Amino acid sequence: MSANPIGIFDSGLGGLSIWEALYDLMPEESMLYLADSKYAPYGQRPQSEIIQLCKKNMDYLLRQGCKIVVVACNTATTNAIEVLRQSYSVPIIGIEPAIKPAALNSKTGVVGVLATRGTLASSLFAKTAALYAKDRKVIEQFGDGLVNLIEAGEMESDQMRELLRKYLNPMIRAGIDYLVLGCTHYSFLRPQLEEILPKEVKIIDAANAVAKHTKSILEKHQLLNLGEEKPTLTFYTNKDSSIMRRFLSAHPANKIIEQIDF
Numbered sequence: 001m002s003a004n005p006i007g008i009f010d011s012g013l014g015g016l017s018i019w020e021a022l023y024d025l026m027p028e029e030s031m032l033y034l035a036d037s038k039y040a041p042y043g044q045r046p047q048s049e050i051i052q053l054c055k056k057n058m059d060y061l062l063r064q065g066c067k068i069v070v071v072a073c074n075t076a077t078t079n080a081i082e083v084l085r086q087s088y089s090v091p092i093i094g095i096e097p098a099i100k101p102a103a104l105n106s107k108t109g110v111v112g113v114l115a116t117r118g119t120l121a122s123s124l125f126a127k128t129a130a131l132y133a134k135d136r137k138v139i140e141q142f143g144d145g146l147v148n149l150i151e152a153g154e155m156e157s158d159q160m161r162e163l164l165r166k167y168l169n170p171m172i173r174a175g176i177d178y179l180v181l182g183c184t185h186y187s188f189l190r191p192q193l194e195e196i197l198p199k200e201v202k203i204i205d206a207a208n209a210v211a212k213h214t215k216s217i218l219e220k221h222q223l224l225n226l227g228e229e230k231p232t233l234t235f236y237t238n239k240d241s242s243i244m245r246r247f248l249s250a251h252p253a254n255k256i257i258e259q260i261d262f
């Protein structure tokens with residue numbers, strides 16, 4: 001057993017959707033979250049840069065004694081997880097677009113995937129899509145601009161609605177019945193997406209699956225926190241922390257939120 005924190009990182013605020021699922025499942029665990037907002041978005045960067053940024057985040061989390069690291073970013077996972085697993089000995093959990101359940105459950109045989117360019121261009125995404133959705137029509141759409149608006153706290157803006165309509169309309173016309181959110185930032189857009197999508201279209205992400213998987217790996221390595229120590233929830237961003245505070249303000253747990261350099 002270990003009282004050390006679970007480390008979580010994302011290119012910015014998107015991974016907070018994964019943090020929430022982790023917290024709901026394991027409220028007794030300490031967690032340390034890194035929002036690399038200074039370098040967001042990752043999705044339009046070359047793979048070599050994404051790997052470098054991921055290593056910087058990993059090094060920081062490991063210096064703080066994290067017992068496991070959750071890469072709460074599809075772009076980072078699909079571009080860097082293999083290298084990270086080769087470079088570090090701590091267990092590393094990733095997140096990929098939930099294309100498998102969408103393809104399995106689709107009745108129309110058409111599923112939409114909204115993700116970053118970096119995720120859609122990765123060989124890991126191509127492999128997963130070929131494995132689980134080869135007899136399905138998969139409409140891939142990159143979400144250029146969405147992460148920037150979310151990082152700026154502009155989820156409700158007209159510009160956001162306009163971009164979402166532009167990205168979703170071709171999928172709606174093609175008859176999707178599942179929309180896979182292949183970027184952790186997009187989970188914060190559910191209300192806006194629901195406004196645009198027909199009622200019968202289901203929106204899915206992988207947050208709960210990642211939380212369950214993380215718990216099972218902690219169990220397997222006997223790393224769960226079974227002690228009496230009160231857990232601490234720490235959130236670091238390398239950009240102005242006010243937007244992060246806003247994102248977390250509705251959450252009742254006690255938290256430390258700070259801007260630091262990493």
Ligand code: DGL
Binds near residue numbers: 010011015042043044
């Ligand atoms: N949250 C990241 C993801 O899941 C955002 C990507 C980005 O920074 O472009 O892909």
